[in-house]
Amino acid sequence: MELRPFASVDASSLRWLRRGENPLEFELLAGDVPIATMQWKSGTGSLTTATTAQGVWTLKRVGFLNPTVTVRAASGPANVARLSVHWHYHRIELTGGPSYRFHRAGVLLPAWQVTTEDGRETLHIEPVREERKLVGGAVIAPAHALSLPELPLLVLVSWYFIVLAWFEDEALIPLEGPAAAP
DSSP: OOOOOGGGSOTTEEEEEEEETTTTEEEEEETTEEEEEEEESSSSSSOEEEEETTEEEEEEEEOSSSOEEEEEETTOSSEEEEEEEOSSOEEEEETTSOEEEEEESOSSOOOEEEEOTTSOEEEEEEEEEETTEEEEEEEEOOGGGTTOTTHHHHHHHHHHHHHHHHHHHHHHHHHHOGGGOO
16 A cells, blocks of 8 residues: 655545554545554554654653653654643644644543644544544644644644553443443
């Protein structure tokens, strides 16, 4: 499967689809055109490989009380981006580039937003589930964000974080007992 560059498709409305279980795999589509994949190395752990036509990256969560997500080009040891997790919001910092805020879209909304430092929305991501299982996600980028060279990295690191958070919630299901299941 050949991945198309973000710049060659209508990236204003994208969707992530879950493709595999173990190891977990997602594919990012623009219509029916694949533009990215994300695959976990195993059913446990946080190491993930993300691939686009622009490159291949590894993403990994490190830390416990103050977790961070590191993004590295597969060809080098240096971070190209980092997501720092804070209580009410998170920050995506691009090495040598701008920083973005990453936060829930609202208290009752399962959606997430990436915004500039001055609050301008760059991405809106809404997970899609079947019962309690994450099966995909809708990604909407406003017109002003479509020309950003960092758009692929913002989409990848945001989705990675959403999937990890969902995994943690899914892992708690057996602890909740049968009465809690929908």
